Amino acid sequence: MIVVTGATGNVGRALVAMLDQAGERVTAVARRIGEADVPAGVRAVPADLADPAGLRPALAGADALFLLVAGDAPHGLMAEARAAGVGKVVLLSTQGVATRPEAYRHPASFEAAVADSGLDWTVLRSGGLASNAFAWAEPIRAHRTAAAPFGDVALPFVDPADIAAAAAAVLLQDGHNGATYVLTGPEALTPRQRAAAIAEALGEPVRFVEQTREEAHAQMSRFMPEPVVEGTLAILGEPTTAERSVGPDLTGLLGRPATPFAVWAQHNAPAFR
Numbered sequence: 001m002i003v004v005t006g007a008t009g010n011v012g013r014a015l016v017a018m019l020d021q022a023g024e025r026v027t028a029v030a031r032r033i034g035e036a037d038v039p040a041g042v043r044a045v046p047a048d049l050a051d052p053a054g055l056r057p058a059l060a061g062a063d064a065l066f067l068l069v070a071g072d073a074p075h076g077l078m079a080e081a082r083a084a085g086v087g088k089v090v091l092l093s094t095q096g097v098a099t100r101p102e103a104y105r106h107p108a109s110f111e112a113a114v115a116d117s118g119l120d121w122t123v124l125r126s127g128g129l130a131s132n133a134f135a136w137a138e139p140i141r142a143h144r145t146a147a148a149p150f151g152d153v154a155l156p157f158v159d160p161a162d163i164a165a166a167a168a169a170v171l172l173q174d175g176h177n178g179a180t181y182v183l184t185g186p187e188a189l190t191p192r193q194r195a196a197a198i199a200e201a202l203g204e205p206v207r208f209v210e211q212t213r214e215e216a217h218a219q220m221s222r223f224m225p226e227p228v229v230e231g232t233l234a235i236l237g238e239p240t241t242a243e244r245s246v247g248p249d250l251t252g253l254l255g256r257p258a259t260p261f262a263v264w265a266q267h268n269a270p271a272f273r
Contacts, residue, residue, distance in 0.1 A: 001025040001061050002171055003086075005049060006068040008037055010131040011092060014164035015066060016042060022172060029058045052076035059084035064171050067091045067114070069106065074113030081119065088120040088177075090170050092163065095125045095182055096231055099240050103231025111180075120177040122170045127184040127243070128235070130157045130264040133194055140206055140272045146195040147209040149216035150237045154188035156246045159259040166253045181249040186258040188244055194261055198272055201265040213237065 002019055006012035007028030019026045020039045027043045038044045045058040050071035059065070065086050067077065081089060091114045096104035114121045136146040163183055170176045189197070192208045199206035211219075213233060220229045235243050250258045 002064045003027045003062045004066045005029045010160035014161045018168045052080045064088040069110045074110040078117040090122045100231045122176045123180040125182045128157045130159045137271045145207045148191035149211045151192045151210040154190045156184040156188045158185040159264045169253045182247045183250045184247045197262040197265045201269040
């Protein structure tokens with residue numbers, strides 16, 4: 001049985017569906033989750049990763065765990081996984097652990113706890129998610145406008161469904177113990193180009209508005225801690241060579257090219273209508 005945390009999120013929801021379709025027994029975990037949120041036959045267990053002991057009902061009988069970086073007790077979560085008899089853990093982390101270690105100490109602490117757990121482990125370090133564009137959904141619906149800083153700086157945003165497919169491959173296959181994979185999209189696009197791709201998917205113009213760094217900082221500070229805001233803005237505005245680069249790991253895991261942002265936009269166009 002495989003436990004998927006963050007099961008109502010962009011990656012977790014897709015992963016639950018993929019594992020279920022593969023015939024696996026799945027327990028889906030999120031802070032607020034019910035049977036209506038999962039496919040028939042998938043067990044839904046509400047739990048908060050900030051409370052490792054609260055994860056015990058979900059972990060009972062589990063063979064593998066897909067773990068998000070959430071809460072502040074990674075070693076406690078690993079202790080609960082060991083006690084439950086979990087043999088494999090796959091952690092969804094971020095590329096920033098390697099490229100911006102000062103800003104991303106929190107996910108780095110999860111990576112360290114997983115590596116020290118005594119379990120088989122794999123770390124998936126994600127680049128920026130294509131689904132970050134959902135932040136534009138309301139303004140695009142309301143007045144066909146998308147605002148972002150650094151309008152002409154390109155990054156290879158990755159489809160969350162591709163991350164889910166990579167996680168499924170690692171969970172269901174052997175040969176990935178101790179590996180860390182960096183997952184990116186197939187091409188680097190600017191915010192201006194991503195807004196144009198959404199416009200193409202809608203069949204209507206979308207006006208791109210370039211924010212100042214200060215405007216973006218104020219907006220992000222509403223829902224991000226200050227170090228993460230600064231780290232994110234640094235990546236968006238002055239990415240390193242590694243952050244700009246399209247990596248081979250996702251294609252290697254999936255046996256196919258990563259999904260282009262334009263395809264993600266077509267699949268998710270209803271959110272912007």
